[in-house]
Amino acid sequence: MSTLAITIVSLIVCFFIGMPIFMSLIISAIIAISTCGYLPLSIIHNSLFDGVNLFPLLAIPCFVIAGTLMEHGNITKQIIDVVKQLVGRLPGGLGITTIMACTFFAAISGSGPGTVAAIGTLMIPSMVRSGYTPSYAAASASSGGTIGILLPPSNPMIIFAILANVSVTAMFTAGIVPGLMVAVFMTTMAMIKAKMEGVKTDTEQPPFNLKVFLKSLSKGGFALATPFIILGSIYSGMATPVEASVIAIVWALFVGIVINKALRWKHIKLSLLEGAMLCGTVLFIVGASTLFGKILTYEQAPLRLANMVLGVSKDPAIVLLMIVAILYFLGMFMETLSTMIILAPVLLPMITGLGIDPIHFGVIMVITNEVAMLTPPLGVNLFVASRIANLSVERISVAVLPYLLVLTISIIIVVYCPFLSTWLPAAIGAGQ
Template sequence: MTTVQWVLIIMLPALLLLGVPIYAALGLTGFAAAWFLGADLVFAAQSIFNGVDNFALLAIPAFILAGNIMEKGGLTHDIIRIFRRMFGHIPGSLGMVTILSCMFFAAISGSGPGTVAAIGSIMIPSMVRYGYPAPYAASVTATGGTLGILIPPSNPMIIYAIIANVSIADVFAAGLLPGLLMGVVLVFTAYVMAKRSGAVVNPVHEQEDENESLGALIWHAKFALFLPVLILGGIYSGLFTPVEASVVAVFYALVVARFVYRQLDARALHEAFEQTHRISGALMIVVACSALLAKVITLETIPQQISVAMSGVSTNPLVILLWINVFLILVGTFMETMSAIIILAPILVPLVTAFGINPVHFGIILVTNIQIAFLTPPLGVNLFVSSQISGVPVEKIIRSIWPFLLALLGVLALVTLFPQLSLALPELLRSLR
């Protein structure tokens, strides 16, 4: 092994274990590796600059802002009311409503923790008020929030598509069917868990909904319901690019929240922008610093070396994917979502393509693994967001989360074994263009 490879293997994990912020750990490791590679500071600085000099990255802060405006403007509440009316006759329905509401909100925000915060602040108190165990309420909300990165538009998918040099629209389309399948599986799991916990009351017709039919609720929420149709329909039809779609989403959410719902005042808008700046800024500095590390990894031909080593283990693509899945699940327990994609995608994408695996299909496998990582301690972000909202200690939420984790692992197995589950829709849409 070369000196640069030893630096990468030892320095980055050591810095992360010491608690150094992820962007600093990536940047310091990249600078050290570049120095041992014999490159000058101009190479390092230019690599960092090029990391964020990508037009497609503009979609991320715009989608985050659209989700924040939607939450602050009251659009989220109308969606929840519709699902309550639709499934209110089913015992234990509030858990199912939470999952379905998370699925819908995911189609705007593209953020896992953001989905938990938006839906959980409404649904967790409601579930507890109607006799659902607090750990169940927290766990079902944390799980529903994971759909935020698998159902398009998804910020991690945008990052992956840029790194893997594949179409963002193709990756979005590839995530739609697995995302819907996962939503159905999680709804069923929430129903079974609610019955086992004894939370089988029928509480959904709250006073504000009692005199309104489902049709009336849908008509009242028509502008909120149209937003994901506008975003995804525009992208898949070729009417506009993902970046343009994100800007359209912001403008549409802003107009509806301010002039239709009339709930978006200056203070709420300021909070939406502030949250967007904080999340986007933290993400972009990680992307920038990781670009240097990815450049060094490429120059050192590390992906090719790993590919040769894996060929000695097996030449069967399914076996390779099995080992990668195990590796990603372990990594996800201690590595943040975007960081995992940014660090691992440059290594794993050349590896899987060498074995004939479609990079779009692998992108969905990678995102699904990262989705599971939202619920696995010690880093599971959704667990901590849900814990803050519910007041339930993370330890108790973890004890209630296992059935959902098993459901997610089952869907991961299906996505891995059946590539067409991911690839059928992108192929269909390309044939129609």
């Protein structure tokens, strides 16, 4: 058995016996090094260190801390109140509100599960009280939360930019148009689904009143300004993504303490703890995946995979759809960042060889990983929504099927329309 086969088999065995992902990657890599006989043991600690010794990774915990501070500082509630004033009376209005609020919060936190937790905690109980089924409410929150990894700032996009050696700002910009497209498709599906389930307008929500709307807008002005401050500082060139993540923390503290007077020291400690926990988790996975990826590179896995895929078709669109199918399958069993860190270095040589823009490919990887967040057994958004709604993952899995259809259509559109991902970065000169 070849070293590559031993590596893959040992990884699969580790997965199936329930080992944590980072341990599975490290153990399978050590087994491969032990059997091949030509790789030094020093590659282990060198890869683990090199994988995490990357300055852009600092943005990930900072954006998570900022998102948590905003949740505790009533900023999330203010965003929801403004959106609810606009669309709350429409059929499926609270479902639309949930998805629109997720879209807005996505421009703050950069995390899919974090978006579900922040918005779902407030919206799922409210929707159930207003006559929506718990499964509809949970499906709306978990599906809307997937937008959190496509719209900037996005943790997976930061990782991909590092792996592909492209500008983080360019990746952030590339996700805006596809992200807004997905949001529009999902809000449309929320309306259709509400009509199919016989959900009426929210009787608790008063009719639209301009005076009331302007009042909620004035109250939530600082909250609504948050994503514009974060993203504006990046796109104007005033700050790098890492610096913008720190600006987000400072702004969240200012609004939460000075404006809303809602943040307490216990909330700050909790936010720092969540950021540290996520940072530890991500860094373990990044380091282990870097080691595993080096083993695959030494074993010429990129070349072998390219030969296999190109043996079927050399049409770039067909190749991308084949990669999407692979990501669909792996996403059911592997965490989003692990899938990206392992596969991106393997696939990028083939992608660039076909003349595909790596930024376009990065958007495809990220939007396909959105599907992974909604597909059991590892769909993280489903589990977050399940805890909030006190509903089984199986019931939510059925309820999200229409949204999975929407995501699949969106992926096909992005694959065949690369300009959706590339024109905005080119227009503003992102990454140049």
